[in-house]
Amino acid sequence: MNLPRATFSTRQIETILWLLKANGAPQVPSAKTIRDHNAALHDMCGIRTVQYDGVLGHKFFVNSLADIISQEMANPRVRPYLHFYPEDAGKTVNEYWHARHWHENTDPSLVTPFALINGLHFYIYEPSCHASGRAVMPFRWFLHHDGTIAAHAWPLRAVRRGDNSTGWIVEDVTPWTRTDPMVGNRWRVIAGGAPVYSFPVWLYCDDVSGNQSKKWNKHNSFLFSPAGLPRAHLQQEYNMMDGIVQQFETAWDTGIWTWDCVHQDRVLVIPFVAALLGDNPMQSEFACHVGQGGKFFCRICDAKGSDTAADEPEAQEELLDPVRRDVHGHQAGASDGGSSADDTQSPTRGRKKRSESMQEMVDRVTRFVRAHKTSTGIKDMFLDVFLERMYLSYKDKGGKVAKQNALNNFKRTLPENMLSPVWRIRGLDPHADTPVEILHTVLLGFVKYFWRDVVHNRLGHTLVQYAGSLTGRDFRIIAQVAPYVLYDLVPAPCFDAWVSLSNLVPLVWQPAIANIDKYIECLDSSIHNFIFRTVCWTPRWFNKPKFHVLLHLPAHIRRFGPAVLFATEAFESFNAVIRAKSIHSNRLAPSRDIAIAFAHNNRVRHLLSEAIYQERLETGQTRPVVSHIAADDQLLNTAQMRDAACADQFRVQIDPKSLDLNLAIIQGVQQEVDGRRNQQTGGGLLGRSRGGSRRGTGQQPTRYGSPSQSVAPSS
DSSP states (O other), X not given: OOOTTOOOOHHHHHHHHHHHHHTTOSSOOOHHHHHHHHHHHHHHHOOOEEEEEOTTSOEEEEEOXXXXXXHHHTOTTTGGGOOOSOEEOTTOBOSGGGSHIIIIISOTTTSOOXXXXXXXXXXXXXXXXXXXXXXXXXXXXXXETTSOEEEEEEEEEEEEOTTSOEEEEETTSOSOOSSBTTTBOHHHHHHTTSOEXXXXXXXXXXXXXXXXXXXXXXXXXXXXXXXXXXXXXXXXGGGOEEOOHHHHXXXXXXXXXXXETTTTEEXXXXXXXXXXXXXXXXXXXXXXXXXXXXXXXXXXXXOOOOOOGGXXXXXXXXXXXXXXXXXXXXXXXXXXXXXXXXXXXXXXXXXXXXXXXXXXXXXXXXXXXXXXXXXXXXXXXXXXXXXXXHHHHHHTOOSHHHHHHHHHHHHTTSOSOOSOGGGGSTTOOTTTSSOOOHIIIIIIIIIHHHHHXXXXXXXXXXXXXXXXXXXXHHHHHHHHHHHHHHTTTSOHHHHHHHHXXXXXXXXXXXXXBSOHHHHHHHHHHHHHHHHHHHHHXXXXXXXXXXXXXXXXHHHHHXXXXXXXXXXXXXXXXXXXXXXXXXXTSOSSSHXXXXXXXXXXXXXXXXXHTTOEEOOOOSSSSSOOOOOOOSTTOOOOOOSOOSSHHHHGGGOOOOOGGGOOHHHHHHHHHHHXXXXXXXXXXXXXXXXXXXTSOBOOOSSOOXXXXXXXXXXXXXX
């Protein structure tokens, strides 16, 4: 029931339970009991699913970013491998924290602002004393290859003011606006003595059909994984998470309080987006790019195709200015016949102009907008929705006054920001931070193109079965064995192109880079050799923009690390899971059903990892917790407790000498289920008001992240 790739409907579960009973299995629960136990466990330690009303008019559901990150930090199978600082490893680049982006390009306000040195907390943007005795202002912490912490810093110069008071001037940054000098770094104030770590993520988006049939039913899903995890752990499905942009904004303002299972202490986490991953069309949409079919076909640089007559500046100005042409397309002031002296002296005495109708103006503006997108390569699909709705708001109205009133009424319903939400992601450049996706560019690009050409034009369908049903894994194998199979079956230029491609593929999928400079030089040479061999075969391949996009791969590897770190095979594998969740939903709110299903799977994963969890109330407040301190208080058995004092009468007390955690879980959840049933019959444990609120106990709940917070491990 909680296996992501084994989705069962209620009827299937009832059939399985009936089969168990028919074979004499003892104590077989009912489907309702299983659902009640699931709901009880989810209330105790699950991930909240938050509903949002999209500005485009649709509702969607997002699993809580704070809850997901909290579980990762409290998970002993994940937390020990997380990295929170970039590392200077010399020319070795094996992971994201070795690459240039985190070490040099990330916004300093998003990286880890805290460093523990000799038992003292040091923060960026606060004056510090160097070991040499010189005053400096650190702005980015990093690790040396031996694990010692260091900082990039600006020098400080002491000054004396007119009132004989002294101060500091940051020599490289004037005037100083990064912090309030009287307060210091704001994260020191918010953390209150707790450690503060950054949490980079790879944010991925893809569209998948939610139908079992071939009819396309688009579902956009956002997934992300910790960029601070080593590649060996990152590619496991165990570490998949999902989220969305709006929750990042809240986290950037207040941080996310979590429990660190390694240091056994509460810490504050600041997430940031390292890169936006997806296939090429999705990355173009992220970057507000017109797409690879446009004249400006590259989302990263200014490369473009040939200009046409419609792209000339005069042609675009003519589209915008109705005076230049009459409604029949003639130049204003020109006659059908030859020119005359009167026409030369007074152009306005030519063809009589008439007023432009509303529809003609709309058509002209539409042509201008399309021409502008073509000439600039910019296409904000989020903004296009509002422009279309603006036009539809007055389209069917009669009269200029009625149209204007309808337009004014619609303008009052517009949100404050109609641009794509991607521009609200702090520290992100959608053009530079959408790295070349090697799965769709190389395997499902060049290898697929070449193989289909060989099958259809060289070998014929009789020699290869199922050539059109291959996946990325199949094309990876083909890229390695093709030269040995095709050496006497294809012309020499075609064979040379295959050999160059086969040499390129293992370089692209290099998992560890011992010397980044030599590797980039070798990769760049292989890319240019591949392009040269391809053009010697036939230049017709270069109508594919992916041949140009590949040229940016060396720069992205230097920026983010080995290309396998931002490959999307692991994310793509979740399309089947998302589709299965949609198929087994009631189709009334598929976004909600998919989010809840992923939240349940994450909760099961968390409990099976023997991770620490924290109970919370059923309110929408910041997560409260209940204290667990005593040795015989390993588990809580309800999610509806106000605080530890109120929870005492409902605890499952266990003798520490004979502690059975499995029995404690069963007893705790059973009491939770019994409590729910009593509430439904009017005899609730704590009682509820008619509106569903809890009757007060006279005590305030312990807020999540308060100094009195402590948690207990669960099994």
